[in-house]
Amino acid sequence: MPSNKYFKHEGPWSDANDPLMCSDTGDWRTKRPVVDKDKCIFCGFCAIYCPIQVVEMKGDTHFEADLSFCKGCGICAKECPKQAITMIPEGEFQK
Amino acid sequence: MNIKTEKRSQMKVITGNAAAAIGAKLARPDVVAAYPITPQTEVIEQISTFHASGEMDCELITVEGENSAMNAVMAASLAGGRVFTASSSWGLVFMYDAVLATAGARAPVVMVNVNRETPGIIAVSSGQQDMISTRDSGWIFLVAESCQEVLDMVIQAYRLAEDYDIQIPVMVHYDGFYLSYLSEGVDVPFQEDVDKFLSVLKDQPGRTTLKPGQKLGVGSHGILGGYLELRHKHVMAFERSKDKFDAIDKEYNDIFGRSYGGQVEEYRMEDADVVLVGSGSMCGTIKSVIDEQREKGIKAGLLKIRMYRPFPSEALVASLADKKAIGVVDRSLAFGFKGGPIYTELKAFETQLKGSKLISFIDGIANSDITTDNVVKMIQTTLDLASGKDVPEVTWVCYPEANKPQSNEVGGQ
Amino acid sequence: MEKKVKPKKVKPTKVLDYLKHEDPFSKGVAFCPGCSLELLLRFIPQVLGNDIVITGTPSCSAPVLLGQNNQSWHSLSYFGTLMTGAAANATGLARYYKKAGIDNTVVCFNGDGTAADIGFGNLSGAAERNEPFIYICYDNEGYMNTGIQKSGTTPYGAATTTTPPGLVSKGKNLRRMNLGLKMAMHKIPYAATATMSNLEDLAKKLLKAKEAKERGFAFLHVFAPCPTGWGSATENTIEICRRAVNTNYFPLWEAENGRVRMTKTVKKPKPIAHYTELMKKFAHLTPEDLEILQDDLDYEVCMLGGLSVLEAECQLPLSADE
Numbered sequence: 001m002p003s004n005k006y007f008k009h010e011g012p013w014s015d016a017n018d019p020l021m022c023s024d025t026g027d028w029r030t031k032r033p034v035v036d037k038d039k040c041i042f043c044g045f046c047a048i049y050c051p052i053q054v055v056e057m058k059g060d061t062h063f064e065a066d067l068s069f070c071k072g073c074g075i076c077a078k079e080c081p082k083q084a085i086t087m088i089p090e091g092e093f094q095k
Numbered sequence: 096m097n098i099k100t101e102k103r104s105q106m107k108v109i110t111g112n113a114a115a116a117i118g119a120k121l122a123r124p125d126v127v128a129a130y131p132i133t134p135q136t137e138v139i140e141q142i143s144t145f146h147a148s149g150e151m152d153c154e155l156i157t158v159e160g161e162n163s164a165m166n167a168v169m170a171a172s173l174a175g176g177r178v179f180t181a182s183s184s185w186g187l188v189f190m191y192d193a194v195l196a197t198a199g200a201r202a203p204v205v206m207v208n209v210n211r212e213t214p215g216i217i218a219v220s221s222g223q224q225d226m227i228s229t230r231d232s233g234w235i236f237l238v239a240e241s242c243q244e245v246l247d248m249v250i251q252a253y254r255l256a257e258d259y260d261i262q263i264p265v266m267v268h269y270d271g272f273y274l275s276y277l278s279e280g281v282d283v284p285f286q287e288d289v290d291k292f293l294s295v296l297k298d299q300p301g302r303t304t305l306k307p308g309q310k311l312g313v314g315s316h317g318i319l320g321g322y323l324e325l326r327h328k329h330v331m332a333f334e335r336s337k338d339k340f341d342a343i344d345k346e347y348n349d350i351f352g353r354s355y356g357g358q359v360e361e362y363r364m365e366d367a368d369v370v371l372v373g374s375g376s377m378c379g380t381i382k383s384v385i386d387e388q389r390e391k392g393i394k395a396g397l398l399k400i401r402m403y404r405p406f407p408s409e410a411l412v413a414s415l416a417d418k419k420a421i422g423v424v425d426r427s428l429a430f431g432f433k434g435g436p437i438y439t440e441l442k443a444f445e446t447q448l449k450g451s452k453l454i455s456f457i458d459g460i461a462n463s464d465i466t467t468d469n470v471v472k473m474i475q476t477t478l479d480l481a482s483g484k485d486v487p488e489v490t491w492v493c494y495p496e497a498n499k500p501q502s503n504e505v506g507g508q
Numbered sequence: 509m510e511k512k513v514k515p516k517k518v519k520p521t522k523v524l525d526y527l528k529h530e531d532p533f534s535k536g537v538a539f540c541p542g543c544s545l546e547l548l549l550r551f552i553p554q555v556l557g558n559d560i561v562i563t564g565t566p567s568c569s570a571p572v573l574l575g576q577n578n579q580s581w582h583s584l585s586y587f588g589t590l591m592t593g594a595a596a597n598a599t600g601l602a603r604y605y606k607k608a609g610i611d612n613t614v615v616c617f618n619g620d621g622t623a624a625d626i627g628f629g630n631l632s633g634a635a636e637r638n639e640p641f642i643y644i645c646y647d648n649e650g651y652m653n654t655g656i657q658k659s660g661t662t663p664y665g666a667a668t669t670t671t672p673p674g675l676v677s678k679g680k681n682l683r684r685m686n687l688g689l690k691m692a693m694h695k696i697p698y699a700a701t702a703t704m705s706n707l708e709d710l711a712k713k714l715l716k717a718k719e720a721k722e723r724g725f726a727f728l729h730v731f732a733p734c735p736t737g738w739g740s741a742t743e744n745t746i747e748i749c750r751r752a753v754n755t756n757y758f759p760l761w762e763a764e765n766g767r768v769r770m771t772k773t774v775k776k777p778k779p780i781a782h783y784t785e786l787m788k789k790f791a792h793l794t795p796e797d798l799e800i801l802q803d804d805l806d807y808e809v810c811m812l813g814g815l816s817v818l819e820a821e822c823q824l825p826l827s828a829d830e
Contacts, residue, residue: 005320006321006325006577006578007321007325007577009303010325010328010329010332011200011303012313012314012588013311013313014311014313014574014575014577014578014579014580015311015578015579016582018578018579018580020579020580020583021576021579022534022537022581023534023536023537023538025537025538026536028541029541038514039515041515041516041517041518042517044520044521047520047524048521048523048707049547049707050547051539051541051543051547051550053531053554057520060517069535071542073541073542073735073742073743073745075745078744078746078747079746082515125607125608126600126603153607154603154607156600156603156637157637158599158630158633159630159632159633159636160633162592162593162596163596163629163633166589166590166600167593167600169597169600170563170596170597170599171600171604172600175608176607178600192593193590193593193596305587305601306610307559307585307611307612307613308558308585309585310580310583310585312575312584312587312588313587313588314564314574314587315574315576315577315578315588316574316576316588318577321578
């Protein structure tokens with residue numbers, strides 16, 4: 001009797017009604033983005049250009065990245081028109 | 096579900112290709128992909144005419160290549176549609192990656208393949224080499240003997256492929272040039288009867304289909320145990336399709352009054368001393384020669400293979416065990432083996448045949464006719480085998496040169 | 509001591525208004541840091557909606573678009589298929605949904621390897637038949653998933669593993685093919701180019717493609733740099749797109765029914781070196797080699813310019829009655 005251990009169906013169907021898979025990509029990065037809230041003009045470029053879309057509005061004051069999945073690519077820092085974001089090596093945060 | 100209706104008749108004289116097209120039309124497919132290749136072209140021309148006249152309410156996609164034909168119908172099938180396409184030889188192998196993907200995805204696609212010589216040498220002639228080249232695709236392969244059987248098989252193919260217990264694509268093969276262009280009397284079923292025959296499927300649980308917004312996706316990677324689980328499911332479904340096909344033959348007989356026997360058809364086998372095993376249009380010739388030989392007192396019989404994949408080993412063994420001598424007629428070659436492909440496959444079960452002897456006949460390649468004389472020779476050779484004489488294991492009936500002693504150098508003798 | 513003046517807050521970029529729907533992708537997926545494809549894949553359903561049916565082929569998108577056994581990385585309906593017949597698969601889906609009266613947006617999502625090379629035949633066939641779906645080609649100029657090999661859209665002089673520079677080679681010695689224009693010449697309802705630096709332009713084009721799909725085939729050619737394959741810094745991905753537009757390396761245009769219109773005219777294009785300096789794949793080229801690349805770009809821009817004024821200023825004689 002064939003089992004349904006891996007697939008619920010006869011063919012290669014996957015079901016997103018079950019929890020999605022998720023890798024710990026936050027573990028990849030060697031640098032993290034740090035926002036200078038005073039310099040931030042709230043334009044949102046960092047949010048639209050982040051490939052993972054992890055940069056969120058914090059109230060109406062500034063944007064900040066949710067670091068759980070940030071891969072540290074540095075695009076947000078590069079695209080910020082006011083250089084309000086700096087990429088700091090992870091080592092600085094692991095004392 | 097036994098539905099007794101009056102056996103209604105609508106006799107028409109049509110070609111094998113027209114029979115295939117009409118069979119498809121009667122099944123009411125949603126999506127049909129059309130690309131021409133000799134000797135199949137008339138199938139899609141007929142369907143195009145039905146479509147243009149409004150007789151056939153389907154999406155007709157005139158694709159730019161056979162590869163696209165199979166890809167289009169595979170996707171439409173996985174989205175939930177009933178589909179149809181047709182091809183032959185080079186077209187079949189051009190769509191082969193999609194053929195494999197269709198089987199892997201367990202999409203219930205139905206297509207006809209009009210047998211023609213492939214691979215290797217450019218030829219526009221009859222032979223079963225294209226069926227042999229693609230036999231490990233994971234599809235169910237059915238082979239038709241006559242124009243009537245082509246039409247009946249196409250309708251039965253939908254019943255089989257879309258059955259909830261099966262969900263395997265089905266390919267109906269018939270000989271190009273001999274059946275494709277031959278006109279025979281065919282009893283064309285009425286639309287209402289075909290609708291009734293296929294309506295059984297509506298009562299079954301629905302198969303998984305791809306629709307917007309349902310968060311289901313098909314074509315997922317199979318990884319380790321998952322891959323093996325799917326393969327095993329496919330193998331089990333393959334096994335189930337044998338009995339299912341026999342049952343469908345009975346269901347068909349109940350409505351349309353025609354039975355062929357299911358996986359195999361036995362012709363005058365009960366007391367046969369010698370048996371020929373064959374498939375396709377050659378069986379018509381073999382049957383008439385057997386009748387003649389019987390008049391002369393020679394007890395010959397025919398075992399016709401209708402379901403080639405899955406290989407109907409149980410049915411073959413049940414029928415052939417205790418027969419003294421069996422000649423397997425192949426309309427193709429098995430590269431790497433001396434004998435023909437169906438002979439080689441049957442030989443794997445030789446020990447279950449309780450002493451029957453097997454020999455191979457290769458005939459009918461590249462439009463060489465399998466004549467009544469050829470069949471007489473085959474029966475005679477098999478008789479010789481039965482009486483203990485020394486006969487060659489493999490006889491190329493259509494090319495006697497091959498039967499002479501050969502030197503092993505390039506260029507032959 | 510200088511008094512620090514806090515800059516005034518501005519209104520957030522209009523692009524955010526186009527992102528009307530949720531991102532259906534899991535946050536932790538296997539794309540390289542700085543991958544423009546990741547941005548594109550998350551962008552599309554946020555603009556077009558989560559009820560699109562997306563087809564994916566072996567490519568850099570496959571490890572994320574396609575599931576693993578029963579599990580998925582995203583909640584879109586998808587069809588994982590082979591490169592050879594991607595457009596034909598999408599055709600089958602779109603045509604069946606049409607027959608069954610099911611409202612749908614089928615997005616056939618492929619890399620340049622599928623669109624320009626192995627799958628071009630059925631792409632062209634689907635366009636010729638005006639099939640009702642959206643075909644999006646993300647162009648990272650090579651077969652990246654298999655480790656950076658040359659494809660039909662790889663530009664002249666680029667280093668890849670199958671066109672490596674060496675004693676007798678300067679990288680790819682052939683020009684790239686212009687996939688976008690080829691598709692526009694099919695006279696389909698909508699064809700356009702877009703890139704990841706001009707996201708409002710991309711969003712508008714996605715919406716136009718969705719509307720055009722009601723009338724037939726829509727094609728988007730999206731320039732999507734690959735930091736891993738091109739040897740560029742991960743933070744420069746968007747800047748590379750911007751420079752591609754500003755040097756006319758990747759002009760932004762759209763074509764409705766074959767009539768080309770520039771959506772961004774670059775008044776003073778910078779020389780190609782301004783673009784190539786950001787990536788290692790051109791590092792082996794001399795200024796003379798860059799001239800060849802520049803000439804080819806100028807040719808394409810001229811052709812594009814000519815096409816975009818075609819209706820207004822056609823120089824060729826028209827019908828004999830005139």
